Each structure stands twice: as structure tokens, then as C-alpha cells.
Amino acid sequence: MSVNKEEKQGFSRRKFLLRATIGTGVMLGIAYGSTPLIRRKIAGVANSAEAPYQGPTDDPKLWFEVTAGNQIIMHCPKVEMGQGTFTGLAQIAAEELEIGMEQIKVVHASSASGNIDQFATGGSTSIASLWVPLRQLAATMREMLLRAAASQLNQPVAGLQALNGVVSGNGKSLTYGAIVAAMTEWTVPETPALKDPATYQHIGQPYPRVDLQDKVMGAPIFGMDATLPGMVYGAVVRPHTIGATFAGADISEAEGMPGVIKVVLEEDFVGVVANSYVEAENAKRKIKARWTTEKVWQTADIEAMIRVGQGKDVTIQKEGNTAAVLEQVSASVITAEYFSPIGAHAQIEPNGTLAYVEEDQVTLMLSTQVVKITRQEVAERLGLKEEQVIIQPTFLGGGFGRRLHTPNAMQAAVMSRAVGKPVKSFFTRKEEFQNDTFRPPTHNVLKGKLSPEGRIEALEHHISSGDVMYGSPLLPRILQTVIGSDIGAWRGGMIQYHGIPNYRAVSWRVQLPFATSWWRSLGLLANTFAIESFMDELAEQAGKDPVSFRLEHLTDSPADVRLAKVIQKAAEQAGYQNTASNGRAMGFAASTDATTPCAQVAEVSLQDGKLKVHKVTCVLDPGLVINPDQVRAQCEGAIIMGISSILYEKMEVEDNELHPIIYGAYQMALLKDAPKEIEVILLENDATPGAVGEPPLGPIGAAIANAVYRLTGKRHRRFPLEG
Amino acid sequence: MPTTFILNGRPVTVQADPNSPLLWAIRDELNLKGTKFGCGKAACGACTLHVDGKAVRSCSYAVKFAEGKSITTIEGLSQEGKIHPVQQAWMEEIVPQCGYCQPGFMMATAAMLAEIPDPTDEDIDRNIVNVCRCATYYRMRKAIHRAAEISNTPS
Ligand code: FES
Numbered sequence: 001m002s003v004n005k006e007e008k009q010g011f012s013r014r015k016f017l018l019r020a021t022i023g024t025g026v027m028l029g030i031a032y033g034s035t036p037l038i039r040r041k042i043a044g045v046a047n048s049a050e051a052p053y054q055g056p057t058d059d060p061k062l063w064f065e066v067t068a069g070n071q072i073i074m075h076c077p078k079v080e081m082g083q084g085t086f087t088g089l090a091q092i093a094a095e096e097l098e099i100g101m102e103q104i105k106v107v108h109a110s111s112a113s114g115n116i117d118q119f120a121t122g123g124s125t126s127i128a129s130l131w132v133p134l135r136q137l138a139a140t141m142r143e144m145l146l147r148a149a150a151s152q153l154n155q156p157v158a159g160l161q162a163l164n165g166v167v168s169g170n171g172k173s174l175t176y177g178a179i180v181a182a183m184t185e186w187t188v189p190e191t192p193a194l195k196d197p198a199t200y201q202h203i204g205q206p207y208p209r210v211d212l213q214d215k216v217m218g219a220p221i222f223g224m225d226a227t228l229p230g231m232v233y234g235a236v237v238r239p240h241t242i243g244a245t246f247a248g249a250d251i252s253e254a255e256g257m258p259g260v261i262k263v264v265l266e267e268d269f270v271g272v273v274a275n276s277y278v279e280a281e282n283a284k285r286k287i288k289a290r291w292t293t294e295k296v297w298q299t300a301d302i303e304a305m306i307r308v309g310q311g312k313d314v315t316i317q318k319e320g321n322t323a324a325v326l327e328q329v330s331a332s333v334i335t336a337e338y339f340s341p342i343g344a345h346a347q348i349e350p351n352g353t354l355a356y357v358e359e360d361q362v363t364l365m366l367s368t369q370v371v372k373i374t375r376q377e378v379a380e381r382l383g384l385k386e387e388q389v390i391i392q393p394t395f396l397g398g399g400f401g402r403r404l405h406t407p408n409a410m411q412a413a414v415m416s417r418a419v420g421k422p423v424k425s426f427f428t429r430k431e432e433f434q435n436d437t438f439r440p441p442t443h444n445v446l447k448g449k450l451s452p453e454g455r456i457e458a459l460e461h462h463i464s465s466g467d468v469m470y471g472s473p474l475l476p477r478i479l480q481t482v483i484g485s486d487i488g489a490w491r492g493g494m495i496q497y498h499g500i501p502n503y504r505a506v507s508w509r510v511q512l513p514f515a516t517s518w519w520r521s522l523g524l525l526a527n528t529f530a531i532e533s534f535m536d537e538l539a540e541q542a543g544k545d546p547v548s549f550r551l552e553h554l555t556d557s558p559a560d561v562r563l564a565k566v567i568q569k570a571a572e573q574a575g576y577q578n579t580a581s582n583g584r585a586m587g588f589a590a591s592t593d594a595t596t597p598c599a600q601v602a603e604v605s606l607q608d609g610k611l612k613v614h615k616v617t618c619v620l621d622p623g624l625v626i627n628p629d630q631v632r633a634q635c636e637g638a639i640i641m642g643i644s645s646i647l648y649e650k651m652e653v654e655d656n657e658l659h660p661i662i663y664g665a666y667q668m669a670l671l672k673d674a675p676k677e678i679e680v681i682l683l684e685n686d687a688t689p690g691a692v693g694e695p696p697l698g699p700i701g702a703a704i705a706n707a708v709y710r711l712t713g714k715r716h717r718r719f720p721l722e723g
Numbered sequence: 724m725p726t727t728f729i730l731n732g733r734p735v736t737v738q739a740d741p742n743s744p745l746l747w748a749i750r751d752e753l754n755l756k757g758t759k760f761g762c763g764k765a766a767c768g769a770c771t772l773h774v775d776g777k778a779v780r781s782c783s784y785a786v787k788f789a790e791g792k793s794i795t796t797i798e799g800l801s802q803e804g805k806i807h808p809v810q811q812a813w814m815e816e817i818v819p820q821c822g823y824c825q826p827g828f829m830m831a832t833a834a835m836l837a838e839i840p841d842p843t844d845e846d847i848d849r850n851i852v853n854v855c856r857c858a859t860y861y862r863m864r865k866a867i868h869r870a871a872e873i874s875n876t877p878s
């Protein structure tokens with residue numbers, strides 16, 4: 001349902017926007033992500049829209065709508081993919097707006113009405129990047145409402161107070177909804193002082209997530225669920241081999257298939273539009289697409305490419321002189337190599353888009369982490385202006401980095417234009433597995449030398465990885481030179497034990513013949529697996545307890561102190577034991593990712609020869625916690641996703657095809673594999689919120705490998721352990 | 724050839740090809756989107772619904788087999804304004820993350836509880852074999868035990 005035009009007439013939005021555009025004081029400039037300053041505005045609109053949100057499309061840069069029913073609808077520039085961003089941001093906004101949580105509703109901002117993210121949703125940055133600007137916006141909005149109420153009630157602002165969506169004072173009161181309904185002109189004031197954390201009512205509360213009810217009741221909130229009247233289905237033929245270039249297709253047989261409306265043959269792809277999903281897929285199988293490939297790849301070829309020493313190297317971290325220590329003739333250098341496989345995203349909702357191309361406007365509904373870039377791509381392909389392309393993002397059935405490039409939107413739009421109808425098109429599961437933007441395989445080499453006292457004198461970490469950030473449309477080529485190396489590939493690869501006198505980390509870049517990209521936590525999982533396994537190996541050589549050995553190598557710098565605190569707390573909470581007992585053993589590991597340190601203890605056993613993770617203790621310090629329940633949920637999910645990768649997951653290349661192509665064959669953790677106990681302890685040693693969604697994926701791999709070593713004496717340096 | 728069955732308590736007739744998957748008839752012809760597509764190969768469980776009370780992966784179940792049967796989807800799990808114990812437990816434990824797999828898990832759980840009212844952990848491990856990429860399994864196990872508890876408590 002869209003905005004009720006009649007009821008809206010009392011509110012002269014046009015006037016407000018006019019004022020907003022000409023007065024400099026009413027533009028609120030904010031910046032977040034890695035984008036330059038982005039200008040935002042606040043608009044109050046007198047009426048609401050009900051779910052599924054379609055909303056007004058003529059308000060530029062809309063953040064908040066106040067409804068007559070005294071609800072505030074927040075148009076969120078970040079997408080909700082399960083990470084709880086909607087809930088956290090709602091709590092932050094409600095805090096400064098002085099409203100109850102039941103009074104705020106969060107919807108995905110449409111590109112038509114405003115504040116779409118100029119970059120992406122990902123990298124565990126959503127809450128951190130909006131922490132200051134969102135509070136400023138909300139506080140400004142509250143101040144606007146207070147002032148409007150003052151004039152409506154004929155009272156001085158100073159005597160009024162805003163609470164639970166009501167402005168009151170001197171025995172009089174008005175709801176926000178009533179204030180907005182009676183208002184014709186707005187002035188945007190200076191941003192008032194933000195609330196004292198001691199007075200927070202919402203921030204820090206373990207509220208249920210705002211989308212809980214919809215998700216439990218099965219509401220149609222995902223891209224896959226979007227519909228438009230007259231919608232038909234499109235199916236695109238996707239390559240099943242590596243490095244395939246489209247070279248045309250024979251479409252004659254497909255054209256005659258039942259239900260087919262049109263076979264759409266383009267320079268770079270071929271697809272078919274039919275009345276139903278089943279008819280489209282059946283017709284697609286009759287298209288004989290031609291592909292050219294240059295070389296036939298096998299897993300062994302890929303493994304041979306991912307080797308430290310090959311490709312271009314960049315030193316990403318350096319302290320002291322590792323070479324001077326490690327290259328001494330007499331030095332007894334300890335070296336170990338670690339490997340990780342190609343990983344698939346395997347999110348359950350396949351990629352797909354509903355596109356409707358009308359004469360001078362395109363409407364797209366899809367699950368994407370990159371609204372802005374998708375819009376650009378579609379506009380460019382159709383020869384339209386960006387403003388003519390409206391993207392209504394939907395809830396994502398999992399993101400994990402898989403939707404940081406969604407060119408399928410462009411294909412759906414091309415097919416819609418060809419038939420003049422709304423076309424929904426999405427990947428089959430096989431196509432997902434074979435056309436994923438994979439987590440690149442890695443090879444890590446660690447070299448260390450211990451002093452006679454058993455302290456690390458020098459430590460070197462070499463990382464060979466396929467691209468993560470490089471090659472992504474999110475990172476223009478020019479920026480590669482500025483950044484100098486692939487931050488994504490070596491994420492988690494820096495040495496965090498700054499008390500080591502000489503350390504160095506080196507990233508070796510390899511370009512693989514298939515797409516590799518972001519995968520939740522990027523290189524953190526594999527790089528921490530290597531470093532933290534090696535720390536245990538060094539501790540053993542030094543004859544020291546793994547926990548105290550780690551602590552010995554931390555300094556009193558703020559970052560090291562935070563890391564030390566999670567390490568100590570995790571060891572204490574888990575009752576960490578260095579030796580196996582009763583057929584069980586514990587493993588320890590820690591990492592710092594994007595300023596958030598995390599330490600974990602995994603407790604494992606072997607049952608009928610199979611590895612079983614019984615308990616994981618996780619101590620995370622993400623700084624200020626907005627919603628402790630959601631942070632815990634992220635830790636639990638990350639831990640089990642990590643277990644899945646460490647125990648089972650791997651893709652292989654056989655005769656140029658990526659395999660497996662289906663769940664099950666691509667083995668993942670199921671309910672039976674999840675630890676029955678996960679204890680999450682949150683420390684808050686920082687006043688601002690930091691990353692949450694990815695950091696807890698760091699330690700889990702090494703924690704398990706270290707536990708297995710204590711249990712069996714076998715040191716695993718390659719995952720998956722059970723693969 | 725049309726196919727007639729009971730959907731969430733009401734008789735319906737669909738025109739879909741009798742050999743096509745029931746999933747698409749439910750999603751597109753009957754416009755109930757709570758039953759999800761994840762793989763189309765009976766491998767993930769996102770499309771789980773009930774056929775005469777039994778959990779069925781509807782992406783791999785032909786429309787013709789539904790003839791005369793009683794089908795329940797997530798939209799019909801709670802009846803007469805009373806929330807189903809499984810959905811109530813899911814709310815209490817705040818299980819969903821992205822939420823996409825959750826209807827399938829709740830339907831699989833509800834069908835299991837109808838047969839095994841007080842499941843052990845082993846029962847759960849054996850019967851609930853859907854895939855959740857957000858890996859919400861830890862809370863799911865708790866929610867399944869809680870749902871059993873709610874069901875077994877006389878109201
Ligand atoms: S969609 Fe039916 S089992 Fe995956």
C-alpha cells in the first residue's frame with residue numbers, strides 16, 4: 001500500500017523540500033563508509049505506508065517519516081541480511097528520537113526516496129559507520145519536532161520535553177504524529193547535543209530483532225518473494241566452466257517450447273522468458289549456448305598457483321628486522337605451511353531480480369549488498385539516467401559477500417525490456433555453485449625463531465591468496481594503486497602480538513581464472529587459522545602454556561591490552577586446560593579484526609572417528625554493544641559457520657568445472673554439528689560500537705585445530721579437517 | 724489438468740502442470756511466498772511443507788500427488804489466531820537471522836513434534852537436516868526443545 005494522497009494534503013512537503021533545498025542550514029551533511037561526504041536531508045511526511053513497503057517515490061533523501069498513528073518509519077540505507085542491522089540502527093535512532101521501540105519501523109530505503117548507501121553493506125561496518133551520523137540525524141529530528149510543538153502549543157521550547165513520541169510541558173502535550181500533521185513549514189535547527197550514555201534507554205538492551213515476527217510467520221520479504229502484476233519468469237544460461245566466454249547460441253528449439261514468450265539473445269548472454277518458472281527452466285535447457293574457453297583447469301593447477309613466492313608481493317606490516325634474525329646461519333628457524341580450499345557462499349536464497357522496464361523508468365526489486373552499483377550498471381546497459389532506475393532493496397536471504405556484485409539485475413532488466421513485462425529471474429543452485437564469487441584458496445607460510453628463554457624473537461607471515469577486493473567493481477582499478485595491496489586477501493594476516501621485537505607480514509597476489517571475492521570475514525578465517533595454529537606450535541617448542549605464551553607477547557598499547565583482556569577472560573571462563581582429559585581436549589585461539597578482539601576456546605572429542613565440537617567459549621570485545629542478544633547471535637552463527645568451513649567445506653575443479661553443485665555434496669555443518677554449548681561473553685572496552693559480524697569467525701579454525709592436536713597429537717595444517 | 728487439494732484448511736484448485744513441483748503452484752499460483760526455493764533438488768529443506776501432516780520437500784513433489792490431500796504451509800501453521808508452539812518457541816529464542824531457511828525448519832520441526840512429542844537431541848539430529856547458512860542451529864535446538872515443552876504443557 002502506498003501513501004494515502006488525500007490524507008497527506010495538510011502537509012506541504014513541497015514547501016518543506018523547497019526550503020530544504022535553498023537554505024544551507026537545512027542540509028545535513030554526513031559521511032560514512034569510505035565514501036566522500038554525502039549530503040542527507042530529513043523529511044517528515046504525514047502519512048505512512050504498510051508492509052510490504054512501496055512508499056513515496058518523490059521525496060529525495062528521505063530518512064524518517066512520521067505517521068499520523070505516531071510511528072516513525074526509518075528508511076535504512078543499509079540492507080538487512082540477518083546481521084541485525086535494522087534492529088541495532090532502530091535502537092540507535094529511537095534513543096535520540098525519544099520514542100519507544102514499538103514506535104519505530106525500519107524499511108529498506110528505495111533508491112527513489114533517498115538515502116541509499118553509496119558503497120555497500122558489508123565488512124561489519126553498518127552500525128559503526130552510522131553510529132554518529134544517525135544519532136545526529138535523529139536528535140535533529142527530535143529538535144525539529146520540539147520546536148514545531150513549541151509554536152503549536154504556544155510554549156517556550158525550554159519548557160517542553162520529548163518522551164515516547166510525545167512532546168509535553170505545562171500540562172499540554174502533542175504526539176509527534178499530531179505535530180507533523182499540523183505543520184506546513186519546517187526549519188532544520190543546529191544538531192543538538194547527543195544524549196549522555198548514562199541516560200540511554202534503548203542502546204544496550206537485548207530487544208528481539210525488529211524483523212522477528214515477519215521471519216517467523218513467513219512474510220514475503222525477500223527478493224525471491226517480490227511480485228508485480230503480470231510478472232513472468234526469465235532464465236539466463238550461465239556457464240558451467242571456468243573462464244567461459246559467451247559466443248552465441250542456437251535458440252530455435254527453445255523458441256518452440258511451451259510457455260515461451262521470447263528468447264533473448266544478446267552479445268554477452270542468452271536468456272528465455274516464459275510464463276512460469278518451470279517453463280522458463282525447461283526452455284532454457286533447449287538453448288544451445290556456445291562458449292569459448294582457453295584452458296582446461298583442474299584443482300591441481302589452482303593449487304600450484306596459490307603458493308607463497310609466486311606472483312607479486314607486498315609487505316603489509318614490518319617491525320624490526322626479521323631477515324637479520326631468521327637468516328642467521330646458526331638460527332634454528334621453525335617453519336610451517338598452512339592451506340585453505342576454495343569456499344562457496346552457499347547462501348540459501350539464490351541471486352535473482354524482479355525487473356520491470358517501462359517506457360522511461362525501470363523498477364528493480366532484489367537482494368543486493370550494492371544498491372548504488374547495481375543501479376549504475378542497469379542504467380548504463382539500458383542507456384538510461386540513473387534517476388530512471390528505481391531499486392527497492394529487499395531483505396536478503398543471506399549475504400556473506402555473495403551480493404557485493406549483482407549483475408543479474410542488468411540481465412533481468414534486459415529481458416523485461418524485451419518482453420515489456422515484469423520479469424523475475426534467478427540462479428539455479430548449480431549455477432550458484434558454479435558461478436559464485438568464491439572465497440579464494442590460500443597458502444600461508446610462517447617462520448619463527450625463539451630465544452633461549454622461549455620468547456619469539458622474529459616472526460614472519462607470508463600469505464598467498466586469490467583476489468578478494470581486487471577485481472571487484474567496488475574497488476576501481478585506480479584505487480588498487482592507492483591501497484597498494486589486496487586488503488581483503490590479507491585481512492587477519494597481520495601479526496597482533498606487538499611485543500615480538502621483529503615481525504613482518506607479506507601478501508602475495510595471485511589472479512585465479514575464476515572470480516574470487518568477499519566471503520564473510522574475507523581472509524580472516526584462513527589467515528588466523530595459520531597464525532594461531534603456529535602460535536600453539538611455537539608455544540609447544542618453547543615449553544610454555546599457549547595462553548601465557550600469547551600474553552607474553554602483548555604490549556601495553558591499547559589494542560594489545562584489549563586483546564589480552566579477551567584472551568584472559570576466555571581462558572578463565574572456559575577453564576582452559578592444556579592437556580586432554582576424558583577423551584576431550586581444548587584448543588585456544590585469538591584474533592583482532594577491525595579493532596574487535598576475539599578469543600575462543602573449543603572443546604572437542606572424536607566420536608566413532610568423527611570430530612565433534614562440544615563447546616565453544618567466545619569472548620568478544622566489540623566496544624559499545626547496541627544489542628547484546630544480536631551480538632551473541634552473530635557470534636553463535638559465525639562460530640558454527642566457521643566449524644562448517646573448518647570441518648567440511650571445499651570446492652574443487654575438475655575438467656574446468658567447479659564442484660560440487662548441490663548442498664550435501666558440498667558438505668556443510670548441519671544441526672547435528674553445532675556445539676550444544678556456546679558461551680558468549682561480551683566485553684565493552686571502548687565507548688563506540690565496533691565490528692561484530694565477522695570478527696568471531698577469526699579464532700574458531702585454529703581453536704579447533706589446536707584442540708585436535710592436544711587430543712590426537714596430529715597437527716592439521718590444512719582445512720577442511722574432515723574433507 | 725487442474726488439481727484440487729486443501730491448503731491451510733481451505734479447498735483450492737490449481738491449473739499448474741500436474742508433473743511440475745508443488746512449490747511453484749503454491750508460490751506463484753496460490754501466491755503464498757513463505758515456502759522458499761533454495762535448491763530445487765530436495766537438498767536444503769527451504770521448501771518444506773506438510774502433506775497430510777508429514778514434512779515434504781515441495782520442490783521435488785509433483786502437483787499431482789497433492790490431489791485430495793491436505794497441505795499446510797508456514798502461513799497456515801498457526802490456527803485461529805493462536806500461535807503454533809513451534810513459532811512461539813522460535814520467537815522466544817529469537818532464532819532467525821536472515822530468516823530465509825526458517826519456514827522450512829519450522830515446518831520440519833512441527834512435523835517431527837507431531838510424531839515425537841518430546842524429542843531427544845539424537846531425535847533432533849536425525850530428523851532436522853535442513854540447511855541454514857546463517858548457522859542458527861544453536862538457538863534452533865533450544866527452540867525445538869522449548870516448542871516440545873509448550874506443546875506438552877496443558878493450557
Ligand atoms: S528447495 Fe526444496 S529442498 Fe531445497
Ligand code: FES
Pocket residue numbers: 082348397398819820821822823824825854855856857858859
Ligand atoms: S537464517 Fe539465514 S539461512 Fe537460516
